[in-house]
Amino acid sequence: MEKVFNFSAGPAMLPQDVMVKVQAELTDWNNIGTSVMEISHRGKEFLEVVADAEKNLRDLLSIPDNYHVLFCHGGARGQFSAVPMNLLGSGTIADYVDAGYWAQSAIKEAKKYCTPNTVSVLTETDGLKAVLPAKDWKLSKDAEYVHFCPNETIDGIEIRDLPLTDKPIIADMSSTILSRPIDVSQYGLIYAGAQKNIGPAGITLVIVRDDLLGRAKEYLPEILNYSTLVEKESMFNTPPTFAWYLAGEVFKWLLAKGGLEAMKAHNEQKAALLYDYVDASPFYSNGVHPDNRSLMNVPFLLANPELDATFLEQAHERGLHALKGHRAVGGMRASIYNAMPLEGVQTLVDFMKEFEKAHA
Amino acid sequence: MEKVFNFSAGPAMLPQDVMVKVQAELTDWNNIGTSVMEISHRGKEFLEVVADAEKNLRDLLSIPDNYHVLFCHGGARGQFSAVPMNLLGSGTIADYVDAGYWAQSAIKEAKKYCTPNTVSVLTETDGLKAVLPAKDWKLSKDAEYVHFCPNETIDGIEIRDLPLTDKPIIADMSSTILSRPIDVSQYGLIYAGAQKNIGPAGITLVIVRDDLLGRAKEYLPEILNYSTLVEKESMFNTPPTFAWYLAGEVFKWLLAKGGLEAMKAHNEQKAALLYDYVDASPFYSNGVHPDNRSLMNVPFLLANPELDATFLEQAHERGLHALKGHRAVGGMRASIYNAMPLEGVQTLVDFMKEFEKAHA
Numbered sequence: 001m002e003k004v005f006n007f008s009a010g011p012a013m014l015p016q017d018v019m020v021k022v023q024a025e026l027t028d029w030n031n032i033g034t035s036v037m038e039i040s041h042r043g044k045e046f047l048e049v050v051a052d053a054e055k056n057l058r059d060l061l062s063i064p065d066n067y068h069v070l071f072c073h074g075g076a077r078g079q080f081s082a083v084p085m086n087l088l089g090s091g092t093i094a095d096y097v098d099a100g101y102w103a104q105s106a107i108k109e110a111k112k113y114c115t116p117n118t119v120s121v122l123t124e125t126d127g128l129k130a131v132l133p134a135k136d137w138k139l140s141k142d143a144e145y146v147h148f149c150p151n152e153t154i155d156g157i158e159i160r161d162l163p164l165t166d167k168p169i170i171a172d173m174s175s176t177i178l179s180r181p182i183d184v185s186q187y188g189l190i191y192a193g194a195q196k197n198i199g200p201a202g203i204t205l206v207i208v209r210d211d212l213l214g215r216a217k218e219y220l221p222e223i224l225n226y227s228t229l230v231e232k233e234s235m236f237n238t239p240p241t242f243a244w245y246l247a248g249e250v251f252k253w254l255l256a257k258g259g260l261e262a263m264k265a266h267n268e269q270k271a272a273l274l275y276d277y278v279d280a281s282p283f284y285s286n287g288v289h290p291d292n293r294s295l296m297n298v299p300f301l302l303a304n305p306e307l308d309a310t311f312l313e314q315a316h317e318r319g320l321h322a323l324k325g326h327r328a329v330g331g332m333r334a335s336i337y338n339a340m341p342l343e344g345v346q347t348l349v350d351f352m353k354e355f356e357k358a359h360a
Numbered sequence: 361m362e363k364v365f366n367f368s369a370g371p372a373m374l375p376q377d378v379m380v381k382v383q384a385e386l387t388d389w390n391n392i393g394t395s396v397m398e399i400s401h402r403g404k405e406f407l408e409v410v411a412d413a414e415k416n417l418r419d420l421l422s423i424p425d426n427y428h429v430l431f432c433h434g435g436a437r438g439q440f441s442a443v444p445m446n447l448l449g450s451g452t453i454a455d456y457v458d459a460g461y462w463a464q465s466a467i468k469e470a471k472k473y474c475t476p477n478t479v480s481v482l483t484e485t486d487g488l489k490a491v492l493p494a495k496d497w498k499l500s501k502d503a504e505y506v507h508f509c510p511n512e513t514i515d516g517i518e519i520r521d522l523p524l525t526d527k528p529i530i531a532d533m534s535s536t537i538l539s540r541p542i543d544v545s546q547y548g549l550i551y552a553g554a555q556k557n558i559g560p561a562g563i564t565l566v567i568v569r570d571d572l573l574g575r576a577k578e579y580l581p582e583i584l585n586y587s588t589l590v591e592k593e594s595m596f597n598t599p600p601t602f603a604w605y606l607a608g609e610v611f612k613w614l615l616a617k618g619g620l621e622a623m624k625a626h627n628e629q630k631a632a633l634l635y636d637y638v639d640a641s642p643f644y645s646n647g648v649h650p651d652n653r654s655l656m657n658v659p660f661l662l663a664n665p666e667l668d669a670t671f672l673e674q675a676h677e678r679g680l681h682a683l684k685g686h687r688a689v690g691g692m693r694a695s696i697y698n699a700m701p702l703e704g705v706q707t708l709v710d711f712m713k714e715f716e717k718a719h720a
Contacts, residue, residue, distance in 0.1 A: 004392070006399070009400070010400075011398055011401065011601055013398045014395070014397070019387050022386065023386040026379065026382065026383040026386060033366075033679065033681075034366045035374070035379060037374070037560040038372065038374055039371060039682070040369070040682060041561070043682070073434045074434055074438070074583050075597040076597070077582065078433060078597075081581030081582065082581075085581075109581075113579065193597075200397040200602045201599065201601050202601070202603055218472060219473065221434075221438065221440075221441030221445075221581060221584065222437065223437050237436070238371065238553060238555055239562070240560070240562025240603070241560070241562070242561070242603070243603075319393065321393070322399070322400060322403070
């Protein structure tokens, strides 16, 4: 079979080296004669997996000591509920920066628990979708926290600014975590579903500053209670052990690849290759301002949408999978997370050139 | 390496045939050139996995058409919150049958949402732990539902009766589901964490009767809302796809093995082999009345607990893993779920005989 490059937005491709290792040790992990997914989460073998995963993640992100690292059930949507129920305390207002679908989904859930102040930040610059600078965001003085989603996967829009606030900043980093260095100390809480840059779907990363614990609502389900998860070291109930192990393998792979500075350079190179070609071509287009283009999710349109089906079919034949854009925006979307090699983007661009030549 | 038999209570061993298949197709599933965990949950390939898993589960358990099958995030402990928040409606009382640790854990969580009526059913018969017959359970006439956990994994106690009630019966079947046929129509809702008889940890099965939908509390996190999960076919958010796929493989394996009648015979044979030997030996003991012994989790004590460490060490050398009892009860525990072959129990009994001979 031809080499496959999988541009799925999530669940997304995982590093090939990691998958080969996971396969090799699937039925006999660490010479124990069974799979890592068949052993107790409380046994010493698995606790070593857990300790290594946390240590390596702390190294990668330079996580300060006053932040806890949690591996949770429930996905990022679980955090849409967990964040307000854990952090509002007696407050009733929270700022929610809105740049697209995922921010709006968080707002919808937050309405069960508080009055979210929706801070619309989308605008148009030079006929392109853009994000207002942070100084123009209308934050509320009464908010308990400011929530935002720095990367909107559907529109391929990235917010590069941080909110200008002294309130805790809460970030849904599901689709950008680990793609470049960040300064964790600027955030109160960061969360991310695993299925883009961390591991398989079904485990959720939460990084929470310790002063934000202890203010949970009494009706908060215990599996979403940060204080309980801190106390029980993410083992209040049986955790998704296989996903946790696999995330740990991804962290090792990232360190071996040079860490997040190296990932940043790698991701910028891939994105530039694709955006530069799209910008230079009259046959393809991307409607987002260069200052706000996502490095992870690159949507593009064909000038003639009647060719979409042919494009997708021929791309698939070339081993270029899962390029169909989200139904809300149509066209194509190439998700190019950490695990996507440069070769994959180059193969895509080569195919796009050929397709343009044949159909322009 | 010697053949390993893994008696872990959960995460537990999975069928060896399934693990071999999963390993073989881990990096190239279904000839698509990628892993099943790297593809969209909404693509046609994965939707076939989902449809097959549901169909096969419905066949195995003869699930009536007026029941929905959900695959959820959050584990059984997530359901400890979800059940009262989804089912109480405007009611404030629910019966909770209490035969041990897991029932009590469900009661603790339920106290956030209602006044649970704790129905203590443990007793002693002939000096052995036993369960009162259902006619003696003190249920409340005002309860919205009756919750029970038919198999307590720590004490190895099984409740064979069903509550005598016209209220919906809610069962935490985490450690017995699929071990024998059940009559689903007698239950309002059945839930089970996957990590014993279904698949890897991180996915949770819920089977819910359709008339119980639509009465959720407004502050219920959406990821735990049965109505939403029914409407979105368990894809309100990205599901744990790999665990779902693997559960589907386990369902196929169960059908190939002859279904749940065959499993029942297999499980009864394994349990009898172990209990009969323990009962006949003065060196080992089990403190549960035969009428209430678990077929899945068999705890046993050595007459001389000072030999526990030696027993565990020598057992491990023989490839008999994870036999240490829960810290609350001490001694040993052999969890012998569906995936444990008869050969594993026979090997354990052979070792126990040798150990008895050497140390009695």
